[in-house]
Amino acid sequence: MDVQQKLTILADSAKYDAAxxxxxAQRSGGRGMGNTVMAxxxxxxxxxxxxxxxxxxxxxxxxxxxxxxxxNRRSNDVPRAAFTPEELAELTIQFYRRNYIEGLFxxxxxxxxxxxxxxxxxxTLELLRRKYNFWGYIHAKxxxxxxQDLIYKLGLLADRISVNIEFPSEQSLNLLAPNKSRKAxxxxxxxxxxxxxxxxxxxxxxxxxxxxxxxxxxxxxxIGASPESDYHIIKLSAGLYDKYQLKRVFYSxxxxxxxxxxxxxxxxxxxxxxxxxxxQADWLLRxxxxxxxxxxxxxxxxxxPFMDPKCNWAVNNMQLFPIDVNTAPKAQLxxxxxxxxxxxxxxxxxxxxxxxxxxxxxxMGVVLKRARYFIAAKDQPTGYKxxxxxxxxxxxxxxxxxxxxxQLSLFTPSKPAIxxxxxxxxxxxxxxxxxxxx
Amino acid sequence: xxxxxxxxxxxxxxxVYDGSLAxxxxxxxxxxxxxxxxxxxxxxxxxQPSLYPAIYIATEQDKAERxxxxxxxxxxxxxxxxxxxxxxxxxxxxxxxxxxxxxMGYAQGARVLKMLGDPLVSKIYAAQQxxxxxxxxxxxxxxxxxxxxxxxxxxxxxxxxxxxxxGHFISRLSxxxxxxxxxxxxxxxxxxDRTAEIIPIETLELPEASxxxxxxxxxxxxxYKTISIQARYNPKCRRTHMPKRYWxxxxxxx
Numbered sequence: 001m002d003v004q005q006k007l008t009i010l011a012d013s014a015k016y017d018a019a020x021x022x023x024x025a026q027r028s029g030g031r032g033m034g035n036t037v038m039a040x041x042x043x044x045x046x047x048x049x050x051x052x053x054x055x056x057x058x059x060x061x062x063x064x065x066x067x068x069x070x071x072n073r074r075s076n077d078v079p080r081a082a083f084t085p086e087e088l089a090e091l092t093i094q095f096y097r098r099n100y101i102e103g104l105f106x107x108x109x110x111x112x113x114x115x116x117x118x119x120x121x122x123x124t125l126e127l128l129r130r131k132y133n134f135w136g137y138i139h140a141k142x143x144x145x146x147x148q149d150l151i152y153k154l155g156l157l158a159d160r161i162s163v164n165i166e167f168p169s170e171q172s173l174n175l176l177a178p179n180k181s182r183k184a185x186x187x188x189x190x191x192x193x194x195x196x197x198x199x200x201x202x203x204x205x206x207x208x209x210x211x212x213x214x215x216x217x218x219x220x221x222x223i224g225a226s227p228e229s230d231y232h233i234i235k236l237s238a239g240l241y242d243k244y245q246l247k248r249v250f251y252s253x254x255x256x257x258x259x260x261x262x263x264x265x266x267x268x269x270x271x272x273x274x275x276x277x278x279x280q281a282d283w284l285l286r287x288x289x290x291x292x293x294x295x296x297x298x299x300x301x302x303x304x305p306f307m308d309p310k311c312n313w314a315v316n317n318m319q320l321f322p323i324d325v326n327t328a329p330k331a332q333l334x335x336x337x338x339x340x341x342x343x344x345x346x347x348x349x350x351x352x353x354x355x356x357x358x359x360x361x362x363x364m365g366v367v368l369k370r371a372r373y374f375i376a377a378k379d380q381p382t383g384y385k386x387x388x389x390x391x392x393x394x395x396x397x398x399x400x401x402x403x404x405x406x407q408l409s410l411f412t413p414s415k416p417a418i419x420x421x422x423x424x425x426x427x428x429x430x431x432x433x434x435x436x437x438x
Numbered sequence: 439x440x441x442x443x444x445x446x447x448x449x450x451x452x453x454v455y456d457g458s459l460a461x462x463x464x465x466x467x468x469x470x471x472x473x474x475x476x477x478x479x480x481x482x483x484x485x486q487p488s489l490y491p492a493i494y495i496a497t498e499q500d501k502a503e504r505x506x507x508x509x510x511x512x513x514x515x516x517x518x519x520x521x522x523x524x525x526x527x528x529x530x531x532x533x534x535x536x537x538x539x540x541x542m543g544y545a546q547g548a549r550v551l552k553m554l555g556d557p558l559v560s561k562i563y564a565a566q567q568x569x570x571x572x573x574x575x576x577x578x579x580x581x582x583x584x585x586x587x588x589x590x591x592x593x594x595x596x597x598x599x600x601x602x603x604x605g606h607f608i609s610r611l612s613x614x615x616x617x618x619x620x621x622x623x624x625x626x627x628x629x630x631d632r633t634a635e636i637i638p639i640e641t642l643e644l645p646e647a648s649x650x651x652x653x654x655x656x657x658x659x660x661x662y663k664t665i666s667i668q669a670r671y672n673p674k675c676r677r678t679h680m681p682k683r684y685w686x687x688x689x690x691x692x
Contacts, residue, residue: 004657011664029609037606042679043578044690046666049675053578056665091657097589097614098582100658100689136610255669270669350554360555365564 001081003091009081013061013072014107017164017220018250022053022102022137024215025159032133034096034103036159036215040137041102054105054139055095059083059120063109065179067166068260069225072109076258082111085120089127089134096136103137103159104128114146118154125157137215142192144184151188152212155195159215160247163189165240168233172226175262192217193244220250223278224271225263229301231292234281238292241285251278273400277303284309287341288334306430311337311395314374322376322383326355337395338371370395392434401427446475446541452492455533457481459525462533463502465495466540475541479533505540513543514551520566526598529565536562569597577606579680581689582616583644584651589616590644592687600627600636608634617642655689662690 023040042051058072060082066074083091088106095101106124108117121140128134140158142151155161163185167173170182195212202209219240223233237249253270256263281303284290288310295309296302304312314321314337323332325347333344343366350356350364357378362368373391376383446469453468453476455461465479477490485492509518521536529535539562543550553559572595580603582589589611593599600620604627607616611629618627619642626639647655685691 004653004660007657008660008664011661015665015667030612033611033613035606035610037577041578044662044688045676045680046662047673047676048666048668048670049672049679050666050670051679052662052665055661094654095658097611098584098654098658098689099578099580099591102578253670255667272670346554349552353549353553356555363557363560364554365560 003083003087006081006083006087007057007091009079010057010059010061010083013078013109014056014058014105016071016252016255017056017105017107017141018252019139019162019218019220019248020051020053020056020105021218021248022139024247025137027135029135032135033093034134034136036103036135036137043099043101053102054137055092055101055103056105057083057088057107059088059106059108059117059124060111061109062111064112065110065177067177067179068262069176069222069254069258071257083124085124085127088124089132092128093132093134096134101136103139105139107141108143110143114143115150117143118146118150122150122153122157125154129157139215142188144180144188146188148188148191151191152195155192155213156210158213160218161192161213162218162220163192165189165219165221167226168221168223168228168236169226172228176225189217189219189244196245216247217244218246218248218250220252222254223251223275225254225256229296230274230278230281230303231296231298231301233278234285234292234295237282238285249282251275251282273305274303276399277305277309281309289331304434306396306400306434308337308397310335311370311397315391315395321374323374324376324381325361326351326378336371336374338367338369343367388435389431392431396427396430396434400430446470446473449474449476450490451476452488452490453479453495453533454482454485454492455479455495456497457483458497459522460499460502461495461497462525462536463505464497465533466505466537467498467501468495469537470541470544475537476534478531479537481533509540509543512547513540514548516551517543517548520551520562523569523602524562524565526601527565527569528596528598529561529568532565535565569599570602572597573599573602575680575684576603579684579688580607580618581687583647583655583689585645586648587615589614590642591616591618592621592642593618594621594683594687596622598623598625600625603627604629604634604636659690 021040022036023038025036026038027036029035040053042053044052046052061072061078062080062082063072063074071078092104096103106121108121111117125138125140128138138158139160139162140154142154142161142163144163165185166177166180173180173182192213196216199209199212199214203211240246240249253272253275254264255270256266256268259266281295284295285292294313303309307315314335323336325333330344330348333339333347334341346364347356347361347366350360355378358368358372358380361377372384373386373394451474453465455465462479469475509521521540524532524536535558538558542558550559554563576593576595576599580591580593582591598620600618603618607618608629612632615630617629619639620626624638624640625636626642627634627636
């Protein structure tokens with residue numbers, strides 16, 4: 001089998017991994033080939049609109065495990081292949097020189113044993129770092145049940161390491177991934193957290209201390225294959241950010257490909273709208289100072305499909321608004337729907353030169369479509385006059401309907417799908433429904 | 439109009455200059471010392487027949503240098519890179535807007551940089567953002583081909599981004615020889631034997647791609663196709679992140 005065929009098989013079986021970011025590490029070049037930039041860099045976007053930053057492949061898609069949801073499970077009849085470390089290192093270098101990629105994302109099926117598989121991955125990374133003197137970005141997957149010293153070695157070679165938590169709860173994990181245990185996943189995650197911490201500490205003491213996964217750790221979980229609520233999931237993420245200092249948690253909408261009584265029927269749509277809402281909530285946790293209990297609660301455990309979580313929070317807390325852009329602290333500006341970290345920073349800068357009007361805000365690039373209902377400015381000292389229906393019409397997230405109306409039923413599994421034949425009808429129904437609840 | 443006009447009276451004249459940064463600074467010098475604000479400032483290459491009388495402003499290095507030094511002194515240190523970045527942008531009438539911005543800066547001092555809601559200042563920042571945004575995309579979207587060991591790429595940007603791309607690629611590919619040809623602005627960044635320069639160049643003839651080069655292109659194309667998930671097909675999202683005008687120079691679309 002030639003490298004081209006291997007690449008096709010091993011990219012095809014790696015593509016369901018969500019993470020492709022190359023962020024978190026700043027390293028200048030000059031020593032050999034390559035550098036990394038803090039913000040990461042997207043090199044292309046595939047037809048599904050996802051960023052292609054890294055050469056995302058598996059070392060091999062042979063696997064001794066039989067996880068029910070996974071395309072690479074032992075019992076699935078698919079073509080199998082394995083890269084040799086030499087082939088993969090050479091391919092990475094040639095793609096990198098041509099600026100196709102920012103580096104390598106290396107995961108693997110479990111071939112023979114977790115340790116053997118990880119040794120193959122380490123061999124590849126050692127070739128890249130030592131023989132080719134390659135200093136571009138490397139993201140490596142830690143395979144559960146790998147011995148500690150191999151995980152440590154992997155972390156010294158990679159910029160980022162991740163262990164997939166796979167499912168939002170232990171019950172689902174036991175049911176759908178019988179060969180992996182919660183403990184086997186959390187053990188390397190904890191080890192990596194410790195490794196990163198002591199690496200940073202050593203670096204403060206000795207300039208040449210080895211760098212362990214300097215771009216940090218991430219994880220991902222599959223959404224929609226198991227019954228956990230959105231509230232459960234964001235509580236879990238908040239816990240992971242807190243306890244393991246993860247850089248990112250990725251959510252991957254389950255794509256039903258397998259027929260199994262324990263899983264959603266094969267051929268169904270992946271819950272993309274729900275995944276979208278989870279990412280929005282995730283940003284609120286990481287960048288906007290929200291606590292999970294402000295976003296959802298035991299009483300309302302799932303997202304409002306029609307509004308993004310920040311709008312939803314704002315319309316349920318109208319008593320806090322309008323806030324005056326000329327005086328409000330930055331943390332409060334960040335709570336306004338439509339104002340993000342960039343806009344908030346610009347407002348704080350510009351208001352030192354004089355009181356700001358809504359026209360000033362527009363020229364500064366603040367998008368007022370949603371924000372106008374929540375702010376007061378020089379020309380609108382008591383805020384914008386609005387009707388309930390007007391607010392809802394502007395706040396309703398247009399992307400809801402581009403995901404297709406059938407997705408809306410995912411949010412209320414007990415009720416049948418919203419009985420709408422067209423997108424416009426669905427929107428009108430949603431507006432009526434929201435007006436009643438606010 | 440902004441508060442710049444107390445330094446210069448609007449006059450029905452057109453400045454023509456050689457298109458260089460020093461030439462532009464010479465125009466600023468002339469405007470201030472003659473107390474006139476021209477209707478426009480045009481590089482001689484792009485000069486169109488006009489109703490207004492044109493004055494040719496000769497480039498004078500010492501005057502240009504005085505203007506350049508005055509920017510950090512009289513406005514703010516951050517104003518200089520802002521002005522010199524926007525000078526390379528594709529903002530229409532950028533020379534006139536920059537002149538107005540400088541006059542405003544001389545009058546207002548450092549606070550001009552914080553007046554983000556001002557019509558003129560916001561335009562200047564938007565032009566800078568446009569250039570830096572295009573540069574950021576190109577850091578990823580540039581595609582090199584290997585021609586006998588040397589790498590070559592073609593770009594067609596709206597802004598003159600080559601000076602902003604140089605550092606990144608020199609650091610990244612420090613051991614290689616490479617060339618990036620900007621077809622729009624007819625210039626190339628040439629990096630050879632560890633030294634880099636930007637030179638004017640009309641056209642670039644590239645040799646036939648070798649077999650090996652074709653193989654890597656084919657592998658990249660098949661990777662690109664394979665990595666997309668059918669059940670998530672979303673061409674609109676792809677276009678938002680990667681506007682179609684970049685596709686013409688990208689291996690995966692050729």
